[in-house]
Amino acid sequence: MAKQKLEEKELGFAGAVIAAACMLLLGIGWNVGIYVNAAEAMSKWHLFFSSSLIGIVGGMIEAGVWTFITLYIFAYLYNKF
DSSP: OOOOOOOHHHHHHHHHHHHHHHHHHHHHHHHHTSSHHHHHHHHHHSSSOOSSHHHHHHHHHHHHHHHHHHHHHHHHHHHHO
């Protein structure tokens, strides 16, 4: 059985969109009062994430970039080996 090839950019973009959406929902939940502990923990891990609108957008961008890079490298290595 032949090994299937992963598309690096497509996997990276799909993961980045999901990560950004999760950060958006987490930021909205933080401002509403839901998942406050999780959002505060996430703000410690992500440099640009905070409860403000700019912080939420910054966290979305940061999460998207890191997820894209991680999944792109994963797919590249999967295809390579």
